[in-house]
Amino acid sequence: MSLSSPYRFDSSSSRSTTSRSRGRSHFGASCLASSVFLASWRTSRSRTPAPRNRNRSSHARGSSRLTTCVFTGIVQGKTSVISKDVIKENEAMAFRMQFPKGATENLQVGASVAINGTCLTAVEIDQENDTARFDLIIETLRATNLGKLDVGSEANFERAARIGDEIGGHNVSGHVNCVAQLESVEATDENRRLLFSLPKDVGRYVFAKGFVAVDGCSLTVGEVERGDERDSFSVYLIPETLRVTTLGGYTHGDAVNIEADASTVAVVETVARVLAEKNLELSSL
Known part of the structure; x- marks a missing residue:
């Protein structure tokens, strides 16, 4: 892994470790559909997303990330739920998560982050305070344990792997079985x-x-x-x-x-x- 990787926010949890035992249900449709499903609701919120980093191309347009947004199963640390909005019981909710200092550096709206092994799409990012917001809809809530998280709950997180990263664990897609x-x-x-x-x-x-x-x-x-x-x-x-x-x-x-x-x-x-x-x-x- 390149030493200049923006994910090296903490030497104790960087991808350079060789320990396998630190580890999306990425429902591709879920990540995309959640943004569409909740677009009007989000825009009515008073929060203003942090400005996007214009120096890097967006994930949707193609960047140095792997095209399938693969994870490695090497958990980079713990994140905690600081707000939980239930939009419709068992069908739609949104979390705002608190990450360790520096963990959201260069994270962009539309990027994928594995939360408890479930790939979620970042829809709002506050890099100054290291928080990010994620939407969850019916399939994610049905197939994973994320709906059981509450304010104060902790979860494992991993940023998506990039070309050149060391695969210290194994290829993990974020598709929870x-x-x-x-x-x-x-x-x-x-x-x-x-x-x-x-x-x-x-x-x-x-x-x-x-x-x-x-x-x-x-x-x-x-x-x-x-x-x-x-x-x-x-x-x-x-x-x-x-x-x-x-x-x-x-x-x-x-x-x-x-x-x-x-x-x-x-x-x-x-x-x-x-x-x-x-x-x-x-x-x-």
């Missing part, structure tokens, strides 16, 4: 083991020693158990992960966003399709 439930926490002085359960239609993509994004954190899967109704998997967290992310504060029953590794999904679906053509089932292997 499901919400999993934390079943147990085992803690020692230096380690923590979390066990999650998730629907079987997503669990089929999770394998021991494979990748998974949990609330935006790129993690290595420990053990996997296949159940009759739900599957489960464990992850092991080092102290640095507990320090930088929100995972250290999770307790039994908490809901987390899960994104399966895209390459694993592609392999499983391809094999399943080939077997189906031969009248075989994946579970028979």
Whole structure:
């Protein structure tokens, strides 16, 4: 990663780290539709968005960002909700988030930021105070845990990767597959083991020693158990992960966003399709 990257707001949370365990549901339509759906509502607000940085081309027009707006699963820090506007219950709301000092540098309206692994579009930015506003609509609220956040809640965040950035985790799109439930926490002085359960239609993509994004954190899967109704998997967290992310504060029953590794999904679906053509089932292997 270039040392001149504008994302190096804090040396303790920069992309240069090699720790994988620090980690959009980007519903492409959701990000775009939310801006259209709430445009008239936003313009009626008294807040004035911070001026855009004219020295860089906008994300929509193409810049040095990756064209698919990929994330790496290396969480850059924690952000907190400072305001929550419910526009229509379970269908539309907006958050204003407080970021660490310098974290919104060069962030532009229309840029994507992963919040708990969910890709959201920045619709208002105040770089002086390091705050940004995001719209959430029905699909995002249905498929992720973001609707459960309240004023004061913390979430993991990651700015979109740029060409030349080090991929310290794995390719994360921000497309959340499901919400999993934390079943147990085992803690020692230096380690923590979390066990999650998730629907079987997503669990089929999770394998021991494979990748998974949990609330935006790129993690290595420990053990996997296949159940009759739900599957489960464990992850092991080092102290640095507990320090930088929100995972250290999770307790039994908490809901987390899960994104399966895209390459694993592609392999499983391809094999399943080939077997189906031969009248075989994946579970028979």
